[in-house]
Amino acid sequence: MRAKLAVALALTIALATACNPESDNGDQSEAEGEGAGGQESIVVGLTVSHTGNLTAESTNQFNGLTLWAEQVNDDGGISVGNDNVTVELVEYDDESTDTRVQQLYTRLITEDEADFLISPYSSGLTEAAATVAEQNETVMLAVGAASDSIFQQGFTHVFQIYTPASRYLTGSVDLLQDRFPDDTRIAIVHEEDTFSTDVAEATRAYAEDQGLEVVLFEGYPTDTTDFGPVISRVMAANPQALLGGGHFQDGTTLVRQVAAQGLPIDLLSILVAPSVPEFAQLGDAAVGVVGPSQWEPQVAYSEEAADDADLEWFGPASEDVVSAYEERFGETPGYHAMGGYVSGLLLQHAIETAGSLSPDTVIETLEGLDAMSVWGGMKFSNEEGDHGRQIGHEMVQIQWQMVGGQLERQIVWPTEAQTTEYQALTQ
Numbered sequence: 001m002r003a004k005l006a007v008a009l010a011l012t013i014a015l016a017t018a019c020n021p022e023s024d025n026g027d028q029s030e031a032e033g034e035g036a037g038g039q040e041s042i043v044v045g046l047t048v049s050h051t052g053n054l055t056a057e058s059t060n061q062f063n064g065l066t067l068w069a070e071q072v073n074d075d076g077g078i079s080v081g082n083d084n085v086t087v088e089l090v091e092y093d094d095e096s097t098d099t100r101v102q103q104l105y106t107r108l109i110t111e112d113e114a115d116f117l118i119s120p121y122s123s124g125l126t127e128a129a130a131t132v133a134e135q136n137e138t139v140m141l142a143v144g145a146a147s148d149s150i151f152q153q154g155f156t157h158v159f160q161i162y163t164p165a166s167r168y169l170t171g172s173v174d175l176l177q178d179r180f181p182d183d184t185r186i187a188i189v190h191e192e193d194t195f196s197t198d199v200a201e202a203t204r205a206y207a208e209d210q211g212l213e214v215v216l217f218e219g220y221p222t223d224t225t226d227f228g229p230v231i232s233r234v235m236a237a238n239p240q241a242l243l244g245g246g247h248f249q250d251g252t253t254l255v256r257q258v259a260a261q262g263l264p265i266d267l268l269s270i271l272v273a274p275s276v277p278e279f280a281q282l283g284d285a286a287v288g289v290v291g292p293s294q295w296e297p298q299v300a301y302s303e304e305a306a307d308d309a310d311l312e313w314f315g316p317a318s319e320d321v322v323s324a325y326e327e328r329f330g331e332t333p334g335y336h337a338m339g340g341y342v343s344g345l346l347l348q349h350a351i352e353t354a355g356s357l358s359p360d361t362v363i364e365t366l367e368g369l370d371a372m373s374v375w376g377g378m379k380f381s382n383e384e385g386d387h388g389r390q391i392g393h394e395m396v397q398i399q400w401q402m403v404g405g406q407l408e409r410q411i412v413w414p415t416e417a418q419t420t421e422y423q424a425l426t427q
Contacts, residue, residue, distance in 0.1 A: 035081025036357055042078070044069070044347070045090045045114030047104045047129070049121055052096020053222060056248040056276055057336045058121035061144050063329050064340030065089065065118060068348075071324070078348050081355045087344075094120050098128040105132040114138065115357060118343050119158075121336070122247070123147035123165070123195035130158045139359050139366075142388075143343040144336065147198045151381070151389035157359070159366050159380050160390040161343055165195055166202035168292045169243050171397040172269035173207050175290070175413040176241050179422050180266045185215045187239035189230055189254075190271075191246025192219035199271060200244055215239050224250055227257045235263060245270035245291075252282060259285035268425055274400060275334050280407045286400040288425035290412065293398045294335035295375055297322050298411055298419045306372040314349045315342075315373040342375040349373075399423065 046065070049058035069087045077084040090112045094100045101120055108114040109132070117133050117140035119126040126145030133140040134155045142150065142158050146165040150158070176183055186207055190200035197219065204214050216237040220230055234242060242258070242265050245251040251273025258268060259282075267290060273279050274291030297318070306313035315321075321341060325333040333341070346366075351357060354365040370379045370392065379392030397413035401423050412422040 035355060036083035036085045039083075039085055039357060041086045041088055042115040042357065043088050043090050043112055044116050044118060044344070045105070045108030045112055046118040047092050047094035047101055047108075047120045047125075049096040049125075050093040052094075053249045054096040054121050054125070054247060056278055057144065057272065058096075060276065060334060060336040061121050061340035062091070064325070064333060064337035064342075065344050066340075067321075067325055067328055068341045068344030070328075072344070072348060079352050080357060085357070090114065094125060096122075096125070098125055101125045101128040102132055105129045106136075109133075109136045109138055116140070116347055116362075118340075118347075119143055119145055121145075122193070123150060123198070124193050126150060127194065130155055133157055137359065139362055141343045141347055143339045145195070147195045148202075148389065149194065149198060151387065152385055154385065154387070156387055157363065159388045161339055161346065161375070161378070161393075162294055162390060163393045163395045164389060165198040167395065168199045168271065169203040169269060170206045171292060171395060171413050172241075172243055172267065172290055173203065173210060173212070175269075175397055175422065176267050177210060177212075178413075178415075180240065183240035183266055184211070185213050185237075185239045186241045186243060187216040187234045187237055188214055188218075188244045189216070189234065189242070190219050190244040191222055191224075191250050193222055193246060196244070196246040196271060203243060220250075222246070222250065225253060227254050230254075231258060231261050231263065235261070239265060241265055241267035241269070243267075243269045245273060247271070248273045248276050248278070252279060255289055256282055256285050266425060269397070274398060274409070276336065277331050277334050279400065283407075286407055287402055288399065288423060290397055290399045290422075292395050293409075293411075294393070294395055295338045296335070296396055296398060296409065296411055297332055299376070299396060299417060301372055301374055301376050309372065309377070311377065312371040313373070314371055315345045318374045321374050338375065342373060345373060345375075346378065 048062045073086050077086040092104045119142040121144035123145045127150050140158050143161045146162040148164045190196040251270045269290040275293045303313040350362050350365045354361040377392040381389045381391050396411045398409045399412045401410050410420045411418050
């Protein structure tokens with residue numbers, strides 16, 4: 001029998017009864033068109049950082065996935081040929097550590113008999129999970145993981161939902177050059193993890209290619225709480241813009257301390273943290289801060305937009321997902337939450353398109369995907385050494401602005417997507 005785990009946040013998605021003890025991922029050999037082969041439910045396995053330094057982003061991601069699972073089960077499940085299968089989420093706390101991730105994803109596959117996997121949050125944890133998924137030939141959708149390097153290891157069962165790290169802050173460089181064409185000096189400071197380092201190195205290369213001078217480039221440990229020495233070196237380098245950061249915890253601390261120092265710069269662009277709704281708790285320190293976002297509620301992807309781009313549309317309308325999330329969790333979703341939702345939605349679409357639960361058939365469907373959803377465009381590279389990397393999704397740059405006395409996220413780049421003009425940084 002499959003081991004059951006009570007899913008956090010009162011997730012009550014009722015599901016299947018007994019499972020076939022001889023049915024595991026290696027035995028799912030139903031051919032295309034054979035549907036669910038009598039299977040009444042599927043187990044979707046994942047870990048969540050309920051504790052540790054990745055809790056805020058990971059919880060939002062899980063909330064989005066939870067909403068999708070509840071909706072699909074309320075609608076009768078996923079259509080597989082002539083059958084329907086319900087969804088059971090089985091999840092464990094990875095404590096934000098890669099050692100736990102490797103142990104738990106092995107458990108999800110071998111003990112809980114997970115049919116499909118959703119990655120943990122962050123590139124470092126996802127890389128650990130991806131190795132286990134690949135070794136066990138289990139399909140995993142990698143959400144909350146942007147590092148390009150994950151997809152340069154020859155994996156064939158792992159598919160990336162985020163825009164890759166190499167393109168995270170290039171929009172901020174473009175924004176700086178458009179808004180401040182005379183600015184030529186930038187500083188880059190970043191968390192020393194896989195994702196943030198990948199972003200920082202790609203940003204440095206892009207900025208230098210655009211003729212900018214990177215006057216300071218350095219990393220800091222993940223557990224840094226005192227950024228005073230880093231900020232002092234930034235001030236000594238006299239940049240006109242500061243880019244970098246890492247995740248929510250370190251990013252918010254860095255922004256708070258930069259604001260306290262009154263750093264005289266034209267642009268402050270920070271990874272991850274500005275896209276999390278809780279960033280607003282910084283108050284005045286948040287005003288003017290820019291950050292990359294995989295998705296924003298104001299970006300209205302639609303069936304009409306898909307038609308204009310000659311792309312297939314799948315899933316519900318953006319406003320319907322936002323409304324349902326607000327009702328369920330009491331806040332407007334950020335991109336971490338929407339990424340979690342879309343990971344489930346994409347899995348559903350791939351299974352329904354394949355008409356099968358066969359991993360090989362689902363992989364073939366994902367490899368041929370070129371479509372649009374509430375998330376925007378989605379397409380995966382099939383090139384050797386780059387398989388599964390996202391090549392169809394684009395990002396926006398957001399800025400926290402004071403609107404009518406309230407802090408709000410506004411899209412300021414690119415110009416065709418912006419909801420308002422960039423406002424001067426108030427540091």
